[in-house]
């Protein structure tokens with residue numbers, strides 16, 4: 001009642017209620033047989049609580065029809081995925097340990113979902129597969145053999161990853177940054193700068209970075225095909241450029257100029 005459960009408002013009386021799942025209407029309509037207690041609340045010293053409950057229930061106006069659920073997130077009382085996502089993003093914005101996904105249309109949904117799972121360690125890295133009971137010979141990273149292969153190691157901490165990331169940041173004219181996990185990169189990119197258009201370009205580059213690093217890792221593991229650092233960097237730039245050109249609304253320079261646009265002073269109005 002009034003968006004609050006009676007069982008949490010009157011816990012002692014709820015303990016004494018014989019039919020825990022009874023409806024409020026069954027206690028109002030059947031006046032002659034109003035309550036069914038396991039033992040008398042008055043004996044248990046709950047007379048004041050019982051009086052408050054009676055007063056509250058007396059004010060209740062029942063409408064004909066079935067009970068229905070109302071979502072408190074929206075004024076209309078209807079549940080929408082968009083609203084719940086907005087609420088979660090709001091919480092994530094102030095919590096660095098939660099993934100702050102930028103759900104922009106420029107980035108394909110499969111990449112957004114991959115990054116969302118990666119930020120929570122839910123991509124099939126060696127350590128994730130082992131924790132699900134798969135027999136893995138070694139969980140050490142196949143590239144640097146320096147740490148167990150978890151999502152954050154593949155996408156943030158591996159020496160190969162760091163080399164590529166430093167080059168990409170250099171290309172964008174940004175200072176070298178040390179990210180310990182994917183969430184930190186997502187928070188950095190989602191709150192970077194003051195120009196939304198430039199921020200979207202940086203987001204595309206960062207998401208392209210994560211997506212390509214995962215593909216490079218899989219190519220090595222499943223096809224035995226290694227990718228040079230130069231080739232990896234070019235693929236990241238090209239993919240971000242293609243997303244912005246064919247999926248975004250803003251004007252985009254040729255892809256090798258994209259990085260320069262990120263931190264330049266005169267391209268904020270495009």
Ligand SMILES: [Zn+2]
Pocket residue numbers: 141142143144145146147153157158159160
């Ligand atoms: Zn490694």
